[in-house]
Amino acid sequence: MSTDPPPAEGERVLLVDDSQAISRLLRARCQELAGVESEMAGSLAETKALLASGARRFFVAVVDLNLPDSREGEAIDLVRAHDIPVIVLTAHYDEAIRARMLTKEVVDYLLKSSLHEIDHVATLVRRIHRNRDVKVLVVDDSGSFRAYLVRLLELHRLQVIEAANGREALAVMQSDPGVDLVITDYNMPEMDGLALIGALRQRHPRSELAIIGLSEHGTQALSARLLKNGANDCIAKPFLVEEFYCRVIQNIEQIELVRTIRDSAVRDYLTGL
Known part of the structure; x- marks a missing residue:
């Protein structure tokens, strides 16, 4: 036996x-x-x-x-x-x-x-x-679309947190600093995606938090504004699922790479100290 x-x-x-x-x-x-x-x-x-x-x-x-x-x-x-x-x-x-x-x-x-x-x-x-150790915050005032995004992310075993608008998202970030990626829609009440991205960037640099902005298809000017305001990436809706996953993975791995480089710079290779 x-x-x-x-x-x-x-x-x-x-x-x-x-x-x-x-x-x-x-x-x-x-x-x-x-x-x-x-x-x-x-x-x-x-x-x-x-x-x-x-x-x-x-x-x-x-x-x-x-x-x-x-x-x-x-x-x-x-x-x-x-x-x-x-x-x-x-x-x-x-x-x-x-x-x-x-x-x-x-x-x-x-x-x-x-x-x-x-x-x-x-x-x-x-x-x-x-991915089981990666937290993603999804921000969208549409409950159905938010649920769709959550389902896509959970298929990849990511930890997902939800917020219905920018103010809720800021409250989540205040209580849970372990979020690695924020995916936010632009058009939301109380605080839209552009304002949210600007507020997040005042506290979290690009090297520590990845942000993907969602914009309606065909609004290239809005995509540019989201990127200039601090988003790492922007995806037009509707999107192909494969493209969504590729963008999510690339942004998560970029953050992980920066953390690895930073850790290597301050940690002894042989002793780990």
Whole structure:
């Protein structure tokens, strides 16, 4: 009988692919690039068995679109039913399939045609693993659109806080200084996005807090004003989900990079002091 301790909750990757070569390569790259262990399944039936033995140990799953017993994405639906974020892998890109996958609320839809793409998957796994320590404040007076943004961010395992306008957002920032990213709409009552960004920049420089402004499609002048007033980035609505995720990830990683550089400048490499 094994005496190894059970895996910690939410610390493993579920790899679902009928190609043993792809699964082994993914497992190796996830270990090297993300520092996380993986478990492999080669079919829908094996996936069911692994999930039945304890789904909560998986923080993300990488699932092949086509399996011998899952030709219509049944394995993706099964994993999503356990509230596990899914990165979909496929050998071929197809616009119709991409659109169908996004309706399933997956993290991303990626090719597995080269080592570069495999490394992209492993890098995304690392990002999702780190996201659990990242706080994002979403500011929008539209409850429905705010809920939409929150859902997108939670799919990437980010910690999300909400505010309905600029004044609420400032109160949140005052009580929770650990926020890493603010995503704010422009058109809001009491205090709009432009005023909010200006107020935030008086207390938080770009190197410590990332801000993404949201503007209506076609208002380039407003986007420029948001950027000049202190936003790190600006996204026009409506946006593609993939673009939204790319902008969010880039801004989070920019803040993390600055923190790493600053820490290296004041910490001894050998002793950590």
